[in-house]
Amino acid sequence: MTSVLQAHELGRRYGKRWALRECTIDIPAGHVVGLVGPNGAGKTTLLKLASGQLEPTAGGITVLGGRPAGGPEQLAKIGFVAQDTPVYAGLTVSDHLRLGARLNPRWDAAMARERIARLGLPLTHRAGRLSGGQRAQLALTLGLAKRPELLILDEPVASLDPLARREFLQHLMEATVEHEFSVVLSSHLVSDLERTCDFLIVLADSRVQVAGEVDKLLATHHRLTGPRRDPDRLPADQHVVSARHTDRQSTFVIRTDGPIHDPAWTVTQLSLEDLVLAHMDQRTAENRRAALEVRR
């Protein structure tokens, strides 16, 4: 299968601070990919690197087999809807469509008109007078009518109310069935991504914590609860993601491809949200340890 995005040791630094570092991922085509992580984790940086709006400081990135923003052909293949789905407040809805048609070689004018009509957006209205949900739908229409092979959306629903959020995701997901293209969208809320995404990347502290197909991630992560135990005494194929202990009990979140035979454990499935939180928790735990070592 072809890759939609491949990054190797990718990094981007602003001054002294690494916004993204040592990012190595390979995303197969045909997925709706969720990029999740707390604010400031490096999500926007990764998306801007993928769309060619930023140059890497370290490592390399290939998108749909080419260098991001490497030429007109590459630009035509990738759609980008920036954070909070911006549009031009002073331009009318129909101005936006004209602009889209002029700027995009593969522009699908019929699709754009049909979508705008279905959404009931008045063509003569200035975008600044539209509601937040309507502005987001207009931005999505521009991204879809470009007919990209990959559509990147940075926190598209963060500022929308629950109804507009649902409608936005409905339209986006419907479009993925109608026209085959890959999607990468970011959110700091797992709940936005849980139903829509079948591939997940967790970013925290400027690093990729885990990446993979959602089904596979859910099948290989388990929560073990049982009598207190040192994590070093777990089988070698059980990678500890997070560990919590009381004086008597230990709770581990582990990742393993094999079965769990130890009868001492109560094994439970994780929800996607718990899985994501466990990986973020791991990060902060390591940081705390590092901070303690420095102080010593």
Add this chain to the structure above:
Amino acid sequence: MIEFHLDARSGVSPYLQLVQQVRHALRLGMLREGDQLPTVKEVVAHLAINANTVLKAYRELEHEGLVAARPGVGTFVTSTLAGASLAAHGPLRLELRRWLAKARRTGLDDDDIEALFMTTFRSTAQEDIA
């Protein structure tokens, strides 16, 4: 035609919820042989979910011999679950009632009963999978 819904807090994966809702509709006679299931696009647009989730659910139903896909047309019900199992409901309900009465006599309240049922149900379900 049936309409799907998803319960985010049920802990059951979305694909399995779709499968269960079709089975449920078949058991209750809401879906009959020859009926069409909503298209993948319709389900995706309605629930805002990933298309692969719907495809996976429909594949599983196909594998169970309950539905069949006609390329370019849609997915249709080919079998029914009502009838044979419906006849078994009566005796099972009677047994369950007796069991519930027994549980209450020993001092279990509603929450105790639900907790006991769910843990037993889940652990046997897991044993079946393993």
